[in-house]
Amino acid sequence: MILAWVHDVVEGVRSCLTGMRTTGHYLLENLRGSGGATAITREYPEQPAERVGARQRGHLVNDAPRCIVCHACDTACPVDCFTMDGERDADNKMRASRFDIDLSKCIYCGLCVRACPTDSLSMTPAFEVDPRHDGSRFLFRRSSGQLGQRLDAPDVERLQRLADQPRESLAAADRAWLDQHIDPNGPHLIGMYGLGYFTPEQKQAADAAREAKKRAKEAAAAAAKAKAAAAAAPPPAPPPPAGGTP
Amino acid sequence: MTGLGHAVDTLAAWLAGGPPGWFAVTLAVLAVWVAPLLLLVFPVAAFGQILERKIAAAIQRRKGPNSAGLDGPLRLVFRAVLCLLPRERQDRAFAAFCNLVPVRTALLWSRRLGLGQFVADGIKMLGKEDIVPRGADGAVFRFAPYLALVGAFLPWCVLPFAQHLVMLETEVSALFVLATSGLVVVALKMAGWGSGNKWSLLGGMRAVAQLVSYEVPIGLAVGGVVLWCGTMDLHAIVGQQYAPGVFTLLGWNVCQGPFLLLLLLVFFVAGLAECQRSPFDMAEAESELVSGFNTEYSGLRWGMFALAEYTEMLLIGALVATLFLGGYQSPIGEQWLLLLPTWLETLLHALILGAKTLVVFLLMMWIRWTLPRFRVDQVMRLAWLVLVPLALLSLLGIAVTLLVAGGTTEGMAYGRLAARPRPDLSWLPWLLLWIVPVLAAVVLVRAANARYGGRHPALRRLTGEGA
Numbered sequence: 095m096i097l098a099w100v101h102d103v104v105e106g107v108r109s110c111l112t113g114m115r116t117t118g119h120y121l122l123e124n125l126r127g128s129g130g131a132t133a134i135t136r137e138y139p140e141q142p143a144e145r146v147g148a149r150q151r152g153h154l155v156n157d158a159p160r161c162i163v164c165h166a167c168d169t170a171c172p173v174d175c176f177t178m179d180g181e182r183d184a185d186n187k188m189r190a191s192r193f194d195i196d197l198s199k200c201i202y203c204g205l206c207v208r209a210c211p212t213d214s215l216s217m218t219p220a221f222e223v224d225p226r227h228d229g230s231r232f233l234f235r236r237s238s239g240q241l242g243q244r245l246d247a248p249d250v251e252r253l254q255r256l257a258d259q260p261r262e263s264l265a266a267a268d269r270a271w272l273d274q275h276i277d278p279n280g281p282h283l284i285g286m287y288g289l290g291y292f293t294p295e296q297k298q299a300a301d302a303a304r305e306a307k308k309r310a311k312e313a314a315a316a317a318a319k320a321k322a323a324a325a326a327a328p329p330p331a332p333p334p335p336a337g338g339t340p
Numbered sequence: 341m342t343g344l345g346h347a348v349d350t351l352a353a354w355l356a357g358g359p360p361g362w363f364a365v366t367l368a369v370l371a372v373w374v375a376p377l378l379l380l381v382f383p384v385a386a387f388g389q390i391l392e393r394k395i396a397a398a399i400q401r402r403k404g405p406n407s408a409g410l411d412g413p414l415r416l417v418f419r420a421v422l423c424l425l426p427r428e429r430q431d432r433a434f435a436a437f438c439n440l441v442p443v444r445t446a447l448l449w450s451r452r453l454g455l456g457q458f459v460a461d462g463i464k465m466l467g468k469e470d471i472v473p474r475g476a477d478g479a480v481f482r483f484a485p486y487l488a489l490v491g492a493f494l495p496w497c498v499l500p501f502a503q504h505l506v507m508l509e510t511e512v513s514a515l516f517v518l519a520t521s522g523l524v525v526v527a528l529k530m531a532g533w534g535s536g537n538k539w540s541l542l543g544g545m546r547a548v549a550q551l552v553s554y555e556v557p558i559g560l561a562v563g564g565v566v567l568w569c570g571t572m573d574l575h576a577i578v579g580q581q582y583a584p585g586v587f588t589l590l591g592w593n594v595c596q597g598p599f600l601l602l603l604l605l606v607f608f609v610a611g612l613a614e615c616q617r618s619p620f621d622m623a624e625a626e627s628e629l630v631s632g633f634n635t636e637y638s639g640l641r642w643g644m645f646a647l648a649e650y651t652e653m654l655l656i657g658a659l660v661a662t663l664f665l666g667g668y669q670s671p672i673g674e675q676w677l678l679l680l681p682t683w684l685e686t687l688l689h690a691l692i693l694g695a696k697t698l699v700v701f702l703l704m705m706w707i708r709w710t711l712p713r714f715r716v717d718q719v720m721r722l723a724w725l726v727l728v729p730l731a732l733l734s735l736l737g738i739a740v741t742l743l744v745a746g747g748t749t750e751g752m753a754y755g756r757l758a759a760r761p762r763p764d765l766s767w768l769p770w771l772l773l774w775i776v777p778v779l780a781a782v783v784l785v786r787a788a789n790a791r792y793g794g795r796h797p798a799l800r801r802l803t804g805e806g807a
Contacts, residue, residue, distance in 0.1 A: 098788070114710050137406070
């Protein structure tokens, strides 16, 4: 019994010391900065994040020319962060005239990317939002009158660049351009990936071209049909009966 | 009365000309005893909290607090001092001051070390709502934190910080420490009962069971030192550990044989349990009891419990140093330290005691962040079946050694108290004190190892082998 007690005490002390050796090793290692997580921990906002995983699900982007506005992403999205409109272009293909992603709603789940049939949606490794902008870098406000104005990719870039700078430092032309395209008090949110609508002239031209194409196609179809009908209409002359009137 | 005690008398006498006597004495006590104690222990306890967070982080391979620096508090100080100037002038002065290279470096380091964390924590705590639950026993609930603080602070009164820096010289200071630190038990029980909450009550019950149990080994350990030194006066115990020559540490109680070493271990482990810290944090086991006795406490009342805990940790450290590690004495060359001018000697002695306390404090943190929490029955088992028998064994060994001890050597007469002579061991007691116990321990451990093959008995019972 006394031996069991002695063994118990000695084992207790020994296991305690074993644990303390391990933690003491960590302690010294970390204080020296030579190992452990301290050595590889980066103070993130001060030091840049150098590596993110290859499968990092960062900001969502839409490669608009490939988008067919099928709403598969919209259906898959659990938080309804998409707003999209589509129009038929001159080739009669659906094309996104507006594709907004509300990044303040997006939960970066990636379901839309899976759902996308043309692989136009993808997630980039980028995850940083400049805290100075409270997300306004990604969402601009527009008045109702401005909604019809089209924003192409270079325009969106310009918008972002100008919105990054204090308003007073902008050139007068830039300021006027900014006022023309966004209104900080407007009721409508547009996303940084939104390409905007066609201009009325463009819409008219596209519609006309599409209509012309349609008409040409119809005419071609009608012609083909008429040709086929013409070919089929004169029935082949029946062969003269054998042994008729000689 | 010497030192501060004398200062109190002088101040009281000087003040007695004006206000009534009791008022003067109260004022003098506040000014001379309480204020320095609070000024000393509050920052040290706050610093201890930062130290603990950094150590915990390092052990868990994290970085710990590394953003809150002292620049914020410094800015507040600047604003307060320059309050008559407009705000821009204040800020400009502050910026100019911070741009001085040494200041900038210091502020940068204060950030990296998280030194401003306790200021931020304190302000946060001040801002919290002070809630007394509806079912609580209001008076008991409100009074408990103060009592805990009193129990943690009172024992400091009799601790010798330096030769002339003892607030209260009494002949029974060891008993005083044991008695006053017992107040914490009452405080925790009051907190647990007064909260009107089942978790608090369970935590309070656990706290009482644990603290009362561990006061037995603590009492026995202190008793062993008292037996060896022949005095209950902590200052005399310190003086008794003086050894002439270069290596003063040879006279420390911890070097006086295996029994006192064992007592040191018993005292340390029991002290750890008295502080209610992991692995003995039964009373606030957050995975079982939410937060135990302080579940219902918020804001500054909770802060008082936290402060009491850290103060108590420091107290255990200081007591280990005083009882076993030669108190405020330097490990080498104590005799030359005594030749220095009084103020310098006092300062150095206090710093040495602080360093020893800090070492024990660090050891406690190291243990806390290494070991998991005990079960309730394991805590009780450790107290009654391991620590108490070990303490009794040491007491017996010390008594036998003293019985057969040969002569005595003079200790050091610190302050007003002449130390009792320390036993001077001739060869037979020396043999009894060192060789016999060590041999017996080695034989026992080897026999136990041979019998149980290095496997833990619990594990053996579990697998059912070797019955």
